Amino acid sequence: MVPARIDTPREMASAMLVLQQDLADEARRIPAGDVDTARLRRLAADTERFASALRRFGWLASRA
Numbered sequence: 464m465v466p467a468r469i470d471t472p473r474e475m476a477s478a479m480l481v482l483q484q485d486l487a488d489e490a491r492r493i494p495a496g497d498v499d500t501a502r503l504r505r506l507a508a509d510t511e512r513f514a515s516a517l518r519r520f521g522w523l524a525s526r527a
Contacts, residue, residue, distance in 0.1 A: 465509045469516040470523070482513050 465478050489506055492498070 465513040465516065467512050467516060469520050475517070475520050478513055478516065482509060485509065 465482055466474070469475050469478055485506055489502070
């Protein structure tokens with residue numbers, strides 16, 4: 464799960480790796496016909512949380 468708030472470069476890198484792995488796992492499941500709408504909703508929510516955290520992190524970095 465991607466945290467809603469990411470404040471440090473280490474936390475950002477960790478969140479990126481977690482999301483990357485989650486997306487890769489799903490990319491392997493879908494062609495095999497393993498489509499779970501609940502799992503996709505969770506992945507979408509994580510992706511939206513990450514996008515928000517990434518925008519905030521970029522804003523914080525631009526102020527440093």
